[in-house]
């Protein structure tokens with residue numbers, strides 16, 4: 068179908084809703100329009116144009132509402148006219164896919180005895196701690212062993228995702244204290260970044276315990 072004819076049909080559909088109803092009736096009955104062209108065929112062609120993202124509106128801009136099976140299939144970069152096909156992106160990185168998982172529940176069945184982790188000699192656990200929470204038991208043994216026996220290659224980063232209040236702070240407080248050793252020097256040992264200031268005093272308290 069020629070572009071002009073398609074625009075005319077679009078305008079008819081937008082400006083004359085009652086005629087749209089008539090068109091639907093015609094479609095159901097498999098009728099033809101005044102010009103003798105099969106109306107159903109016209110609609111099908113319009114849908115194909117929309118899926119391909121090439122339908123033009125009255126301003127000559129390309130219509131970005133292209134959908135396949137109800138999902139958007141194309142997009143337009145601002146300032147450009149061409150439609151681009153959406154590509155499936157793999158957003159989960161390998162370190163997330165291969166992550167060590169642990170229980171998000173803290174109870175007697177998921178907590179571990181203190182004796183299950185060998186602490187550096189100069190470190191003692193605060194009296195309020197009688198068991199290791201799941202996240203601590205998953206992280207601390209590896210970090211302590213890398214501090215006492217540093218690997219040939221620099222240790223990789225550790226990223227932890229665990230619910231609030233699950234005990235993540237101790238996962239870096241104890242390793243930092245272990246790395247500093249029993250006789251701290253004045254040099255910078257660690258930098259801790261937190262998103263809000265109130266967390267700073269909580270972390271300082273955790274170090275002092």
Ligand SMILES: Nc1ncnc2c1ncn2[C@@H]1O[C@H](COP(=O)(O)OP(=O)(O)OP(=O)(O)O)[C@@H](O)[C@H]1O
Pocket residue numbers: 195196197198199200203229230231232233234235236237
């Ligand atoms: N093994 C433990 N046994 C008992 N209490 C603990 C243990 N580990 C941490 N806590 C206490 O639980 C509370 C929450 O711990 P923490 O602040 O480390 O959680 P968090 O995961 O860092 O939370 P947020 O995501 O809000 O920073 C703190 O008061 C902390 O002292």
